Amino acid sequence: MVTTANGRNGHAGRKYDALYARYSSHAQDDGTSIAVQIESCERAAGKPLKHFIDQAKTGRTTGGRTELLRLMEEAEAGRINKLYVYKYDRLGRAAETHVLVEDLEQHGVEVVSVTEGTNALARGVQLVVAADYSRVLAERTRAGLVQRHREGCWTGGPPPYGYRIVQSDDGKKRLAVHEEEAETVRFIFETYLAESIGLKEVARRVRARGVPTRLGGPWGFGTIRSILTNAMLIGEVRYLRRCFKLDRNTGRRVPRWSDEDRHVVNRDESLRIIDDETFERAQAQLAANRVNRPREAKEVRPFTRHLFCAGCGNVFYARKSANSKGAYRYYACGHRQSHGPEACDNRASLREDKLLARVQEAMSAVFDDMDGVLDEVAAMASEALEANRSETTRLKGEIAEADKFIGNLTRLLADPDIEAGAKKAIARQLAEHEGKREELRQALEAVAVQSVADMDDLMADCRQAFLEAKANFAGLMTPAQVNRFVAEVVGPMTVLPDGRVVQKENAATTEEVVAAGIVRGR
Ligand SMILES: [Zn+2]
Structure with a gap:
């Protein structure tokens, strides 16, 4: 057209x-x-x-x-x-x-x-699906997390440093303070606040105490920083800290997200290790000393700022690498990339397309659910169609009735035994019924205009849009959009020297369901 x-x-x-x-x-x-x-x-x-x-x-x-x-x-x-x-x-x-x-x-x-x-119909549907698809995805993930949060149970991933998982009487996993680790947490806060020393020096002093890290690696400033900033230490359990937002100023045209900041904060005093005042002082000192920040990446990639080095705590940078099969993007320790192998011995490097495939895989449960949604849409459409059909049947029946009546009246008019005065009344009735019949015929036409074809087109478009989304979830978004998505549903991750990706310790959002799927990985 x-x-x-x-x-x-x-x-x-x-x-x-x-x-x-x-x-x-x-x-x-x-x-x-x-x-x-x-x-x-x-x-x-x-x-x-x-x-x-x-x-x-x-x-x-x-x-x-x-x-x-x-x-x-x-x-x-x-x-x-x-x-x-x-x-x-x-x-x-x-x-x-x-x-x-x-x-x-x-x-x-x-x-x-x-x-x-x-084709306004086709595009309109695609539009709605595209917007809805992103929104629903975020909503569902959020709903699932909030539900688990309400139940107060811990469903996956290693607990933040200073905590351990305990099984409560009802069989649910909950967090509790890990007394030995809590000792180290207090030592870290005291050391950091007592003198004007950097995070590296704090790490060195923790090492000197002979305290092991969770993963057995050396204490790095990144680990220290994540402990110093973990609000769980003051009893705050926080979910969904990050929110999708529409940023019109940057010119990025992203699907429309709700602007409400819907993070949920639970207060649980039983998880407190540090008092409020100490925690606030540490935040103030961190803000004042913010010099060691990783330099801002020029281009936002899907996992930019989400992957951290298990060795040195630095952020993983994306880099491009080409071989005979094509160009790939890898993520590797930024510290090692900038300062060479002697700066950090974590040689792990992760291929971006493989990480994206894992995200896709973890999302498949959500998409299976979307199939359910699509079935609902189909059911609604066929219901509407059915309603159309029964209306058609009803109208046709009434027209047949009217036809019969008109036929009878016509026969009466032709009957020589009926007198002229009566025939006048019959003729009036006949005209009335013919008018009614014409109305019915027009109504039937109007119903027929909402054709089956329209409904089929609509369903085909919906299905196509969903299949497209399911087949190539990441391909539907710009790298920056995927980056925000990963931030929302996965959160920070740590890359171990053997290339495994685990949820970043101390990340308050460790519980996230989808993340568990990604992090479990292969
Ligand atoms: Zn490193």
Whole structure:
């Protein structure tokens, strides 16, 4: 369905029609050249258009879409009337595209896909699904966590330093203070606050006491910092500290999240190891001495700032590496990357695509649930269809009844034994019934217009969107969006020298269900 230009922009003054073209290297793409895209758009428009073209830049997966940004600026300034694209996916990945198109439409731009048309129904459904899919995912995860939280039980992962897991009478696992570790925690706070020393020096003094770490590795400043900042030490059990937020200022078009900060804080005095005042003083001193922060990564990758080194506590940086099979991204200890092997002996390096596959795997339970949701939608749709059918049947029955009545009246009119006066009354009745019949016939037509085909299309679109999401969860989001997602459902992780990934000790969100699935890993 190709919409042709109809010159509706005449009254809009300086508004113009434009096209956006981009070379996409998607596997399912036929590699439509920029030239073909331009030609198709201008043929559909029936005139030359202003071009916004992002050329493929080799070796760059994100960025390199400066023309798209310029286009958005033009749209926001109200200068664009119609925007033609070869396919909607030229604008970006699915979820992103839906939001982009929605934004463009809010700025009064009519977006036309010359190969897909402006099928509002299909796109509307995709839009809802894309937004809902992200929201539902977050909601479900959150709901599950809150539920467990209410039950006050500990379901997975190592407990934060200073705590151990105990089995209560009802068989549920709960946290309790680990007395020996609590001793070390108090020593760390006292040492840090007594003198103006750094975290490394604190680590050295803990080592000197001969205290082992949980994982048997050396005490690093990262471990010390995570203990000093763990609010569980003052009896706070905190879940879902991070929240998805829509950040319009950065230009990132992300699915719409609720802006409410819905973290849950439980107070449990039985878990207290440090008094409030000591804890606050430590936070103040940490803030004042914040010099050893890892330098901000230039590009946000899915696991940026989520992986920490078990050896030195430093954050793992993403780096690119190419071999004959293609380019991969790896994560390795940032300290080791910057200062060489003598700085840290953790040689572990993790492939980004494999980590993403684990996230995907851990999410499969959620998607299986989504299949249930889809079935519900299908049930509702067929119910509506059924209602349609019974209405059709009812109307047809009434029409048949009316036909019978009209037939009888017509026969009476033809009966020579009936006198003229009576026939006049019969003729009035006949006219009345014929009017009623016509009404019924129109009602039947109206029901038929809501055709079965519409319903089938709707379901097919829904199913397609879900399958797409299930098959390529990470592919639907930008790396920055995946990064936020990982922050929300997994939280910080520690990478052991043998390449295993465990939940970061002292992370107050250790309990997270999904994380357990990822961290268990292979
Ligand atoms: Zn390291």
